[in-house]
Amino acid sequence: MTAVVQQGYGSTDVLRVERISTPEPAEGQVLVRVHAAGLDRGVWHIMAGLPYIVRPMFGMTSPRQPVLGVDVAGVVVSLGADVTDLAVGDAVFGTADGSFAEYAVADAGKLARIPAGIGFDEAAAIPVSGLTALEAVREHGLVEPGHRVLVIGASGGVGGYAVQIAAALGAEVVGVASAAKADFVRSLGAVRCLDYATSDVTALPERYDVVIDINGRLPIGRLERILTPAGALVIVGGENGGALTGGIERQFGARIRSAFTRRRLGFFISSESRAGLHELAGLVESGAVRATVDTVRPLSAVREAIDDLLAGRIRGKAVIHVTD
Template sequence: MKAVIRDTYGPADVLRLGEVEQPAPGDDEVVLRVHAAGVDMGVWHLMEGVPYLMRPAIGLRRPRNPLIGTDVAGEVQAIGANVTRVKPGDRVFGTCDGAFAELARTPQDRLAPIPENLTFEQAAALPTSGMTALMALRDAGKVRPGQQVLVIGAGGGVGTFAVQLAKAFGAEVTGVCSTSKVELVRSIGADDVVDYTVEDFADGKRRYDLIVDTAGNRSLSHLRRALTPLGTFVIVGGEEGGRWLAGMDRQLRTVLLGPFTRRRPLVVFAFPKLELLERLAELAEQGKITPVVDKTFPLSEASEAVRELAKGHARGKMVITV
C-alpha cells in the first residue's frame, strides 16, 4: 500500500510517498481504509524529533516507526478477534500511528463512529485538536455557564474548537487572533474578537475567568494581568524553548508557579480517550461544534501540508485526503 514515510528526523523534505506492507489487525485492533487524515503540530514534532526529551520513546537517532500521522477518518476494513465495538464498513474517526497511508491500524478504543452530518475530512480534523480543547475547557478549566472566557489563538486548530466548545458550555467568549482570522472567529460564535496586531487583551479594560492559551508565545505574567483575581489560565502546547524542550519549558514554569498564586495556572497534554471522542461526536451531531477545514492536500503532497502548518497561518485545520 502507499504511505507517507520518513527514515530520519528533519524538515518536511524528509517525508516521501512509498510502498509498505499492508497492516493486519491484532486481536483488539481495527484496520481502516483511510479517507482523510488530520494535520497537527504533533505530526511536526514527530517529523522533527523534537523535543529531544521524547526521543527515547520514539527513537534516538531515527524514528522507530517510519509511518507518520495521528488523526484519521475512514471505513473499517478488517477487525481482530476481540473487536466488538465496530464492524467492517462502519465510518469511524480517531487516532492511530500512521494515518498518512491508504490503510491504518489502531486499537478499537481509539475510534468512535462519525456523525452523519460530518464528512470524512471534517471528522479527520476533529480528534487531537478537539480532544485538547475539550480537556482544556471542561477538565482543566472547569468552565461554567456565564463565565468570561478568553481563547488565544482562536483561529487555529485547537482554538476554533475551544471557541465553539466554550459557547456550547454557556460561556461568553472572546477570541484572540490575527487580522486575517477575525471574521472566521466571529463566524464560529465568538462574542468578541481581539486582533492582537492592533490591541492588547491584557490592557486592563477587561478581565477573564478562564484563559485558554493555544498560541504558546506569551509570558505567564502577561496572561495573569488579564485574569480575574481567582481566575484560571490553561496552557496548551508551545513551540518555543529550543529543541531540547520545544515549549515544555513554559509548561514546566506554569506548573512551578501554581503554589505561589491565587490564579490557577494549569497545563494540558492531549491523550487519546474514547470518552473524549464520543463526547466530541455527540456535540458535532448536535451541531454545537463544526470542524473548520482550511485546506485539503492529496496524500502525495503531505510534506507540503506539514510545511504549511509550520508557518502558523492555518485557519482551523488542514487535512490530507486519501
C-alpha cells in the same frame, strides 16, 4: 499500500510517498481503510523530531513509527483479537498509528462512529485538536455559562474547537489570532478577536475567568494578572520555545506558581479516548460544533499541507484526502 514515510527527522525533505506492507492489527486493534487524515502541529513535531525532549518517546534518531499522521477517518476492514465493540464496515474517526496511508491500525478504544451528517474529510479534522480543546475547556478550564474565556491561538487546530466548545457551554469568548483570521474566529462564536501582533492582552483592563493559552508566549505572571481572583490559566502548548525543551519550563513554572495563589495555573497532555470522541460527535450532531476544515489535499501533497501549516496559512485544520 501507499504511505507517506519519513526517513530520519528534519524538514519535509525527509518525507517520501512509498509502497510499503499493509500493517496488521494486533490484539485490541483494528485495520482502517483510511479515507481522510487530519494534519496538526503534533505531526510536524514528529516529522522534525523537535523539541529534542520528545525523542525518547518517538525514537532517538528516527521515529519508531515511520508512517506520518495521527487523525484518521475511514472504514474498519479487519479486526484484531478481542475487538467486540466495532465491526467490519463501520465508518469511524479517531486516532491511528500512521494515518497518512491507505490503511492504518488503530486501538479500537481510540475510535468512534463518525457523527451523523458529516463526511470523512470533516471527521478527520476533529480528533486530536477536538479532544485537546474539549479537555482544556471542560476538564481543566471548568468553563461554565456566563464565564469570560480568552482563547490565545484561537484560529488554529485546537483553538478553532476551543472557541466553539466554550461558546457552546454558554461562555463569552474572546479570541487572540492574526488579524487576517479574525473573521474566522468570530464565525466560530467569539464575540471579539484580538490581533496578537498589535495588542498585548495582558496590558488591557479585561479580566477572564478562564484563559486557554494554546500558542501564546507570554510570561505566566502577566497572564495571571488578567485572571479573575479565582480564575484558571490552562496552558495547552506553544511554539518557538527552543529546540531542546520547546519551552515546557513555562508550563512547569505555571504549576509551581499555582501553589502560591487561589488561581489555578497549569497544563495537561491530552488523552485519546472513545468517550471524548462520542462527546465531540454529540456536539457536531447538535450543531454546536462544526469541523474546521480549511484545505483538503491528496496524499501526494502532504509536504505542501505541512508548508501551509508552518506558514500560518491554515484556518482551523488541513486535511489529507486519501481515497473516496
